[in-house]
Amino acid sequence: MKLDDLLSMWRIRALEEKIRDLRLEGPIVGSVHLANGQESVAVGACSQLRPQDALYATYRGHGWAVARGVPPREIFAELMGRVTGVNGGRGGSAHFSAPQHGFHGENSIVGAGAPIAVGAALAGKYDGSRRAAMTVFGDGAINQGAVAEAMNFAAALGLGVVFVCENNRYSELTPIDDMVAEPDLSRRASALGIPAVRIDGNDLAQVRTATRLAVEAAAAGRGPSFIEAHTQRIVGHYIGDSEQYRPAGELERDLVVEPIARLTRELLADGVPTESVERCERRAREEMETAAAAALRDPLADPATAKEHLYA
Amino acid sequence: MSTPAVPTPPAQADEPVAGPVRLPIAHALNRGLRDALAGDDRVMLIGEDIGRLGGVFRVTDGLQKDFGDLRVVDSPLGEAGIVGSAIGLAMAGYRPVCEIQFDGFVFPAMNQIITQLAKYRHRSEGAVSLPVVIRIPVGGGIGAIEHHSESPEAYFAHTAGLRVVSPSNAHEAYHLLRESIASDDPVIFLEPKRSYWLKGDVDTTVAAPAFDRAQVVHPGDDVTIVAYGALVPAALKAAQQYAEEGVGVEVIDLRSLSPIDDATILESVRRTGRLVVAHEASRTAGLGAEVAARVQDEAFYSLEAPVLRVTGYDTPYPASRLEEDWLPGVDRIVDAVDRSLEH
Numbered sequence: 214m215k216l217d218d219l220l221s222m223w224r225i226r227a228l229e230e231k232i233r234d235l236r237l238e239g240p241i242v243g244s245v246h247l248a249n250g251q252e253s254v255a256v257g258a259c260s261q262l263r264p265q266d267a268l269y270a271t272y273r274g275h276g277w278a279v280a281r282g283v284p285p286r287e288i289f290a291e292l293m294g295r296v297t298g299v300n301g302g303r304g305g306s307a308h309f310s311a312p313q314h315g316f317h318g319e320n321s322i323v324g325a326g327a328p329i330a331v332g333a334a335l336a337g338k339y340d341g342s343r344r345a346a347m348t349v350f351g352d353g354a355i356n357q358g359a360v361a362e363a364m365n366f367a368a369a370l371g372l373g374v375v376f377v378c379e380n381n382r383y384s385e386l387t388p389i390d391d392m393v394a395e396p397d398l399s400r401r402a403s404a405l406g407i408p409a410v411r412i413d414g415n416d417l418a419q420v421r422t423a424t425r426l427a428v429e430a431a432a433a434g435r436g437p438s439f440i441e442a443h444t445q446r447i448v449g450h451y452i453g454d455s456e457q458y459r460p461a462g463e464l465e466r467d468l469v470v471e472p473i474a475r476l477t478r479e480l481l482a483d484g485v486p487t488e489s490v491e492r493c494e495r496r497a498r499e500e501m502e503t504a505a506a507a508a509l510r511d512p513l514a515d516p517a518t519a520k521e522h523l524y525a
Numbered sequence: 526m527s528t529p530a531v532p533t534p535p536a537q538a539d540e541p542v543a544g545p546v547r548l549p550i551a552h553a554l555n556r557g558l559r560d561a562l563a564g565d566d567r568v569m570l571i572g573e574d575i576g577r578l579g580g581v582f583r584v585t586d587g588l589q590k591d592f593g594d595l596r597v598v599d600s601p602l603g604e605a606g607i608v609g610s611a612i613g614l615a616m617a618g619y620r621p622v623c624e625i626q627f628d629g630f631v632f633p634a635m636n637q638i639i640t641q642l643a644k645y646r647h648r649s650e651g652a653v654s655l656p657v658v659i660r661i662p663v664g665g666g667i668g669a670i671e672h673h674s675e676s677p678e679a680y681f682a683h684t685a686g687l688r689v690v691s692p693s694n695a696h697e698a699y700h701l702l703r704e705s706i707a708s709d710d711p712v713i714f715l716e717p718k719r720s721y722w723l724k725g726d727v728d729t730t731v732a733a734p735a736f737d738r739a740q741v742v743h744p745g746d747d748v749t750i751v752a753y754g755a756l757v758p759a760a761l762k763a764a765q766q767y768a769e770e771g772v773g774v775e776v777i778d779l780r781s782l783s784p785i786d787d788a789t790i791l792e793s794v795r796r797t798g799r800l801v802v803a804h805e806a807s808r809t810a811g812l813g814a815e816v817a818a819r820v821q822d823e824a825f826y827s828l829e830a831p832v833l834r835v836t837g838y839d840t841p842y843p844a845s846r847l848e849e850d851w852l853p854g855v856d857r858i859v860d861a862v863d864r865s866l867e868h
């Protein structure tokens with residue numbers, strides 16, 4: 214089980230690292246935001262979602278897509294503008310969606326997915342499916358009015374929205390603590406009458422438990438929940454970010470607690486053979502190399518089709 | 526799409542009656558919403574004060590009582606939440622109709638409209654349809670304040686992926702609304718609020734022209750006026766005055782502000798050689814500028830006179846005491862037609 218978790222997290226890490234290489238080498242063009250270090254939140258939260266549940270992610274959403282079951286090959290192709298991309302190359306790194314996997318899209322407007330998730334939950338109330346609608350956003354998004362609006366909307370109408378705040382300490386390039394007077398972000402939710410928890414997002418068990426309870430509440434018609442998962446990104450905000458804002462020593466400390474390092478230590482301490490642990494990384498990297506190589510051979514989207522799909 | 530588990534209450538819609546019924550625009554819209562709710566379980570209404578109250582303009586009057594609070598949803602005050610949740614509903618297979626209480630109140634929802642609603646189909650390579658209608662009472666003339674009197678259509682028409690339509694009479698209001706709700710595209714539905722109580726013959730059994738087509742509502746061969754919404758009645762009044770003088774003014778009700786039906790306008794201008802575009806919104810970068818540019822692109826050698834615009838002024842909408850001076854009406858339309866004819 215724990216080895217499976219390690220493999221799942223390595224798949225996301227290896228995907229992100231391969232994306233970084235392809236961005237620097239040229240096949241991927243444009244802005245890319247990676248989620249290295251935050252894998253446990255995506256893996257833990259998505260492990261509790263049912264097929265009918267809807268997920269709304271952010272521009273740092275590749276890992277969430279993988280955790281929801283979107284094939285890496287289609288993600289690579291999407292980022293490289295290939296016809297085989299999950300949206301034929303039209304969505305790109307920050308805007309792709311795959312509703313057939315319950316992945317209803319990334320979003321590069323911070324916090325904009327939250328009101329949309331409210332509608333998905335409202336649909337679940339109306340049609341009796343009691344689907345949970347999970348919206349994930351960063352700590353910076355807590356300062357967006359639309360997020361407050363969405364939380365109150367869900368609370369007032371008793372809708373099954375699971376608000377997941379990945380607190381990686383940085384509101385883009387500025388420490389979140391400088392941008393709020395109350396560092397406990399979960400209190401925004403509890404002030405609106407939403408049950409809220411703060412958890413160590415590097416601990417998969419905590420992520421799973423919090424998400425399970427939130428999805429159960431949604432499914433039982435008990436309304437929304439809020440999870441503030443403390444995490445860290447161990448790469449820049451975007452590829453090319455020089456990260457001058459990081460205090461000395463911070464990254465070194467983060468590299469010790471980040472979820473892959475943490476789980477690796479746990480497995481070894483549990484007596485799992487080193488070879489089994491290392492195989493997870495090797496296997497994930499091989500899978501991503503294969504997927505990326507296949508996507509690279511696919512044809513580029515034809516610019517002549519760029520005006521298509523504006524209207525039904 | 527899941528089948529709604531909640532039984533639909535018995536439709537209270539009136540049976541279609543042969544022949545027209547005389548209704549004000551607000552009641553024609555109510556009738557359109559009622560028939561849409563009765564005809565399709567996927568249609569839901571969402572907005573502020575629309576349910577128990579029936580809307581500040583009474584357009585949704587009685588609908589929550591007849592269709593239940595799961596289909597006619599009173600939302601908290603927050604337009605980003607209203608439009609955002611409509612997007613989520615549409616993704617789940619529903620056909621939500623939002624009500625924005627007043628024109629100026631749509632601005633808090635602009636992010637959802639511009640960055641999400643307009644873009645999803647294109648960015649998903651057609652995989653995601655968002656059949657959302659956003660109803661907005663627009664324009665001035667009711668003695669309200671600034672943000673209750675705006676004409677925001679150009680912001681929407683500027684955004685690819687949205688349809689923008691506006692009815693000018695009760696029959697059109699009913700049919701344009703039904704067609705907007707049936708459309709798989711997002712539609713910004715602009716209701717000229719000072720015309721809400723303007724009565725007209727509504728025949729629910731006789732369809733209006735397709736909602737992306739302009740319509741000649743008064744024929745003439747000397748000059749063309751393109752107008753929409755609240756200025757169509759003014760343009761018609763002007764045309765009738767000219768008819769008494771033997772001057773043929775053709776009035777085109779634009780109906781669809783995006784996409785624009787170029788063909789109907791060009792056919793008319795090639796005949797008349799003269800064009801006046803009239804709208805209540807401010808002049809700069811408005812729909813009048815767009816229509817003028819299209820006509821000079823395609824029919825330059827047919828023009829006998831410059832294309833003229835009759836518009837609101839390039840100021841914020843004024844306080845109530847000044848709005849009669851600010852709003853364009855029959856006088857300013859006649860003045861422009863005279864200037865066009867003098868060329």
